[in-house]
Amino acid sequence: MTLVDEVWALLEDALAVYRDSPRAVAWLRGHQARFSEPVRVAVAGAPRTGKSTVVSALIGEEFVPTGTFTWYRDGAQPRASVGPHEVPVVRRDGRAFIDVHDADRVTVEWPSRSLRDLTLIDTPADAPVEQVYGEADAVLFLTRHMHNTDLRYLQTAHDHPVARAAPVNTVLVLARADEIGGGRIDALSSAKQIARRYRREAQVRPLCQNVVAVAGLLAVAARTLQAEEFAALATLASLARTELEDYLLSADRFVGTDFPVRLDPAVRRGLVERFGIFGVRLTTTLIRQGFDTQVKLTGQLVQRSGLGELRESIGLYFTERADVLKARSALLGLDVVLRNAPRPGAAGLAAAVERILASAHDFRELRLLAALQGGRLKLPGWDDEAARLVGGEGTSLVARLGMEYEPSEAELRHVVLDTLGRWREQAASPTLDNGQRRAATVVVRSCEGMLAGLSRT
Secondary structure: OOHHHHHHHHHHHHHHHOOOOHHHHHHHHHHHHHHHOOEEEEEEEOOOOOHHHHHHHHHOOOEOOOOOEEEEEEOOOOEEEEOOEEEOEEEEOOEEEEOOOOOOEEEEEEOOHHHOOEEEEEOOOOOOHHHHHHHOOEEEEEEOOOOHHHHHHHHHHHOOHHHHHOOOOEEEEEOOHHHHHHHOOOHHHHHHHHHHHHHHOOOOHHHOOEEEEOOHHHHHHHHOOOHHHHHHHHHHHOOOHHHHHHHHOOHHHHOOOOOOOOOOHHHHHHHHHHHHHHHHHHHHHHHHOOOOOHHHHHHHHHHHHOHHHHHHHHHHHOHHHHHHHHHHHHHHHHHHHHHHOOOHHHHHHHHHHHHHHHHOHHHHHHHHHHHHHOOOOOOOOOHHHHHHHOOEOEOOHHHHHOOOOOOOHHHHHHHHHHHHHHHHHHHOOOOOOHHHHHHHHHHHHHHHHHHHHHHHO
């Protein structure tokens, strides 16, 4: 029986116990329905961290923030609704504006390949951490610089029995990365170095699976670049770098009347609003370097903005583990019912939740991965391989084994058997302490699962 099967059966048992409580039944049915939906990813963070900008970049459409919880789902046609009522979606200056007032939640359906595997939730800055992590299966947490308030927010998300047993899936995003280093042309490289440093910090490592630097404004502009914008940027790039440089020191100078080329001030103003001064400087530099078509430029901007790395992290830590994350959300949801409406018949449900959290191998993998990444557990000389084998670099067989090509089934079987044998030796090694041997046993179970999967093919 898979983890999803176990959790589904537990929810059915809970529905029987709470059948006389319409509110509990609706809540539990809602968690069952989530198993057939894409994984839910909330985008959270303090004010002015660029949450809506990152959401727009991921979807590939520029949306005006609504100021409330906004759920973006894949749909055949663009439409928005508040409860059962459809609300207008209006285009203004190339952006999608959803006309809502005093709504607690807006649902937006939008045709986007990016939304086929996940639902994005743009959260208001004052949203309680419990609500954010309760409604989502995973979280992108945005910050411009890591502050104590950010650490407390993430620590609160982990301060729950289910969260401690099945670690929270969070990717930390250093947003507005182009502003680091005063907007210099190497700002994004500096931001990526800072992200790598955060990954190693003892306070940050236990609270997230990865740290990614993203220039959201640049990413949105790249994914929604218009032909006329590219033409204007190409015109700017035709100027000598020294001729243009002084006008890229500030937005006021760039849109001023004494500009050295015939380019309407309104067009220049639009470029600054869409790309920022850093983006204009970078795009003109790239065009001069040979990325002189719209397709070439777009590809470079997506890569340099950090959007590609963010997408990879979402795939690796969220969508590839969708079933595990949904099961975890369902156990959190059941825990809410058990705490808010305790009754004698529910004692067995609480015990079953604890049993699943303790025994399900998927959760054991998450706990081991979190312990390795957070530095709470060391397997000297084996840390990296252990993390990879339990899914730290992807949950596919090839990713777990660290193979950089598509091997034959015979090769896979040979590598799995060899790996299994080595880790069985580790699990029995007298040089390891009890905690390390238990960790090695989890890796052994992952290897056995890989071997069983090969046997079924």
